[in-house]
Amino acid sequence: MSAHRLKTKALCRRWHRCSELGEETISGPTSDIVVTNGRLVIGPQVIQGGVAIKDGVIAAIGRESSLPDSKEVIDVAGAYILPGVIDPHVHFREPGLTNREDFASGSTAATIGGVTTVFEMPNTVPPTAGADAVMAKRELVKPKSLVDFGLFGMVGQTNVDRIEEMAEAGVIGFKFYLHQTIEGMPPCDDGALFEAFQRIAAVGGVAAVHAENPEIIGRCSAHLRAHGHSDVTANIAARPTVSESEMVARCIAYARAAGNRLHICHVTSAESVDEIASAKRRHLPVTAETGPQWLWFTEVDAAEKGMVLMFSPPFRSEGDRKALWDALQDGRLDMVATDHAPRHREEKLVASVWDAKSGFIGVETNVPLMMGAVDQGRLSIQTYARISSENAARAFGLWPRKGSLLPGSDGDLTIVGVGAAHAIEAERLHSKAKVTPFDGVSTTGSVKYTILGGQVMMRDQNVTGSPRGRDVVRA
Ligand SMILES: [Zn+2]
Structure with missing residues (x-):
């Protein structure tokens, strides 16, 4: 058994x-x-x-x-x-960016797509980076939401000392954008990152990381730009696999020392899967997600389809894509998240990749796509129930209220x-x-x-x- x-x-x-x-x-x-x-x-x-x-x-x-x-x-x-599907990574863009999405439109897309709970990201305007912003966002979005929701708090270089108040305000987790400055907040340096993990450990929280190395990306990007590269493949070249897997490994090392729970967002590569699997073998409380975009598309598709596949982290090889499916089936990856991040055509389908915005909508199409994969025998239905709901509920402390069909659950x-x-x-x-x-x-x-x-x-x-x-x- x-x-x-x-x-x-x-x-x-x-x-x-x-x-x-x-x-x-x-x-x-x-x-x-x-x-x-x-x-x-x-x-x-x-x-x-x-x-x-x-x-x-x-x-x-x-x-x-x-x-x-x-x-x-x-x-x-x-x-x-x-069990009601949980999408643990969506951007509903409210407040401040509601020309792209708001909680009414985003949660409508979610409920039509079979999603009952979302975990919503904090890179709004203003960012959800303190208790006041968490509480204001909750009051703003609750009357509009067709789905249950958790709100992430954002942590960057300048607000590590606000982790405790955001925990008190009831965030579902703490999101770190390690790859770039977001809404004026620079990414944590290593010292701030380690201190933040220690503080998150002390409040029993979860650190969720966008794990990409900004120095590698910055230097590669500058070099590619200087040589006139501007199509979507330049974004892939600027973000080599190691720029992700090294940051995954670094976060695991700090989390191990700090003792916090760690969640790796949007894993795209076999190398990152190996780092996560190694952490799991050491019984570290590390979980990870990937999304349908990386399960469907590769760098070859990006070269063919162009800017619609501009994404950070980017698309990888066919071997990486296969590794993600295998890791979902055998438990090295825990969950599917869409990183639903609405972009209009004029933001995304532009001439130069250096002007194009990462992201696209996903919350409505995820369940149909993944169930099609179940139908094709790519995953078992039992695995799908785990990676679409149960594992996210467990990782973020909601199981068995969420992620379960047993009596007593929501x-x-x-x-x-x-x-x-x-x-x-x-x-x-x-x-x-x-x-x-x-x-x-x-x-x-x-x-x-x-x-x-x-x-x-x-x-x-x-x-x-x-x-x-x-x-x-x-x-
Ligand atoms: Zn995201």
Whole structure:
């Protein structure tokens, strides 16, 4: 029996007296909504049955015949029922950059894409770099959000001493942009980085890092510019694999000494995967994400498609791409995050790569794409449930409230099917900016329903709920 299965059984025993999930129904009293005729993905098991939710919380799971009565019953016709998907890396651009996105448009895209919780990044205007900014952002976005959310606090060279107040204000984690100055905040030097990790260890927080070496990138970029290189491949040449993997290794070394939890954002290379795997073998609390863009595209695609694939960190080799898929399947990488970062055409599809902005929309297309990959046998559905929800919840201290279908967890469900191939159409997506390299890409995955706290937020690609998102740390 796997360690994971043992843990699932132990949890199950603690809350109920059942010998084996799926053989008995775990039931409670009447419920507010029952979802039937699905395939529940629970740890290593896939169980035919349904879920009952009462007062926003999962009340029972199991075979239909034994689920409690309910006012509302939804027959999902054999679709998979996953724990509500968490996107642990989105930029909804509010406050200050709302011409690109805001919490209303971003969370609409998220709920249509099957996402129930997002962790939102702090590089806004002003940046979310102190307790006042955290609290102001929470008040601003909560009335608009169709999804639950966590807010990252930003740490740079000049605000290491504000870590404790941001922890007190309830951030989901601390984001470090180590590759460049963001909104006037220079990246931490090594001294500030190590001190920040020590402070984060003391408050029990998570340090999340954009791990790229600014000195290597700066020198390479200057050299390439001086020699007249300006297409998208120059951005790739300016950011060699070692500029990522060295910074990953450096952060792991400091986190090991400081004793904090460390999360590596958007891993793109096999070398970085090796560093993370080595840390995991030493039982260090290190987690890491990659995104669908690096799982789909390579440097060859970038050379062909041009500026739409301008991204930092950039696209790598086919060997790197394969390593990312393998690492998701075997657990060396923990989760899929989209780094949803809306950019308008005029910001991105420009003549010179030195003027182009990194990023594109992703929160709406991630689940359909990844479910298509499950359908093709690239990942198991059980692995997908872990990397789309459970592992993010565990890494950021939300499990089993999030990332679980067991009774007592939040009533968040992502209900997905596989079937006929359909092409993603950028113009039909719900972000304010429409630029995505997935325009025209075909997938067989589709999201049928998004349920947040027992409320149907999306049905057949139509929003059916109103804003009810909560800050997951404060809730
Ligand atoms: Zn990002």
